Amino acid sequence: MVEGDSNDDSKESTAAAEQGQASARKGQLYNACNGQQEAKINDHQGQHCSLEEEEGDDGTTSHRPPRQSTARRQRRRRPRRRDERQQRHASLGGRPPDQVCLQYYPPGTGIPPHVDTHSTYDELYALSLSAPVLMQFRLDGVLSSRDNNDNNDNNNNTKKHGRNGALDCSPVDEAAGYTAPLPELPPKAQRPQVEVDLLPRSMLEMSGDSRLHWTHGIKPRKTDTLKGSGGQGTGGGDDGSDGMVVVRPRGERWSITYRWLREETPAAATNAAAAAAGPSLESKSGSESGSNTSTAADAPDDQNANMKPVMVRECECGDILLCDTAQRRRGQEREYRWKQYDAASPAATASPAPAAPAASPFTATS
Numbered sequence: 573m574v575e576g577d578s579n580d581d582s583k584e585s586t587a588a589a590e591q592g593q594a595s596a597r598k599g600q601l602y603n604a605c606n607g608q609q610e611a612k613i614n615d616h617q618g619q620h621c622s623l624e625e626e627e628g629d630d631g632t633t634s635h636r637p638p639r640q641s642t643a644r645r646q647r648r649r650r651p652r653r654r655d656e657r658q659q660r661h662a663s664l665g666g667r668p669p670d671q672v673c674l675q676y677y678p679p680g681t682g683i684p685p686h687v688d689t690h691s692t693y694d695e696l697y698a699l700s701l702s703a704p705v706l707m708q709f710r711l712d713g714v715l716s717s718r719d720n721n722d723n724n725d726n727n728n729n730t731k732k733h734g735r736n737g738a739l740d741c742s743p744v745d746e747a748a749g750y751t752a753p754l755p756e757l758p759p760k761a762q763r764p765q766v767e768v769d770l771l772p773r774s775m776l777e778m779s780g781d782s783r784l785h786w787t788h789g790i791k792p793r794k795t796d797t798l799k800g801s802g803g804q805g806t807g808g809g810d811d812g813s814d815g816m817v818v819v820r821p822r823g824e825r826w827s828i829t830y831r832w833l834r835e836e837t838p839a840a841a842t843n844a845a846a847a848a849a850g851p852s853l854e855s856k857s858g859s860e861s862g863s864n865t866s867t868a869a870d871a872p873d874d875q876n877a878n879m880k881p882v883m884v885r886e887c888e889c890g891d892i893l894l895c896d897t898a899q900r901r902r903g904q905e906r907e908y909r910w911k912q913y914d915a916a917s918p919a920a921t922a923s924p925a926p927a928a929p930a931a932s933p934f935t936a937t938s
């Protein structure tokens with residue numbers, strides 16, 4: 573999931589799961605995608621994350637950080653992994669990213685657990701610069717049958733606790749998905765969680781489950797506690813770590829994220845729930861994607877009958893807890909503060925919407 577940049581070889585880095593109690597604290601996070609400072613590479617302007625606010629740990633102990641002497645491991649060649657990566661990049665047709673965001677995290681700040689909007693492609697990347705930080709991943713979504721081929725009977729909209737103890741049966745049957753009650757997940761502390769140490773000059777790649785069904789976030793706190801990271805511990809822990817604990821102070825961190833918008837497709841004609849609920853997520857904010865495609869919402873009512881189908885960016889993962897496409901099909905609009913900004917902005921009616929801000933505690937609403 574995380575690659576060191578040294579000789580462009582990859583290094584996977586995971587750490588022990590941590591379940592933390594939190595104190596609500598908003599991060600002081602400067603986001604270069606806000607205020608229309610987006611590094612716009614082509615004509616697209618991407619929408620971004622739906623965010624969920626959550627409390628974070630507030631550690632106080634502080635020691636020296638461990639040395640980052642992993643160069644040798646980082647240089648290890650992983651050709652197979654690189655081939656897979658190149659294939660995925662090829663599926664994007666060599667397109668440059670639609671959105672590149674630079675974010676600054678002063679020490680102690682974080683980003684609430686969120687899933688980046690599914691309207692952008694599965695593959696997205698985040699380059700880490702300056703100080704390292706722990707990122708928390710948690711299975712907050714539902715793994716659809718598309719992800720669970722070993723489960724043959726989970727298209728029947730029943731709830732089962734399966735892989736990793738998480739709810740693994742979402743109503744991927746489209747018709748059932750419009751009306752099915754939202755699945756209930758185990759309490760947050762009981763959901764599968766993984767921490768990933770984002771080392772400086774490493775590239776985090778999110779795709780598949782980790783991108784679609786797991787939320788990710790960075791706790792706002794002054795230190796990160798790394799468990800079992802040194803190999804010189806005094807004894808083994810129950811969690812399989814070597815028992816060594818290192819408390820690492822947070823420093824200034826920068827990240828650069830790269831995103832690609834999915835291709836637009838006509839909205840499904842059978843989408844009765846969404847139709848009843850009004851214009852689609854995309855058409856509500858009109859040109860948020862930067863595309864010039866007209867939408868039904870842009871046209872006067874008497875023209876709507878003759879309009880082409882609304883074009884939307886569909887994700888087919890079916891996760892009604894985390895996927896904006898699946899939610900829209902249920903007639904369930906997500907509230908994005910940046911969309912309110914779109915609506916309030918005079919420019920929004922006359923010209924393409926301002927750049928969608930990247931994830932930031934300042935924009936987090938849901």
Ligand SMILES: O=C(O)CCC(=O)C(=O)O
Pocket residue numbers: 621675683688698699700770776788826827829930931
């Ligand atoms: O700072 C990072 O590494 C990732 C930030 C993030 O999750 C986001 O911008 O959506």
Ligand SMILES: [Fe+2]
Pocket residue numbers: 621686687688788931
């Ligand atoms: Fe994100």
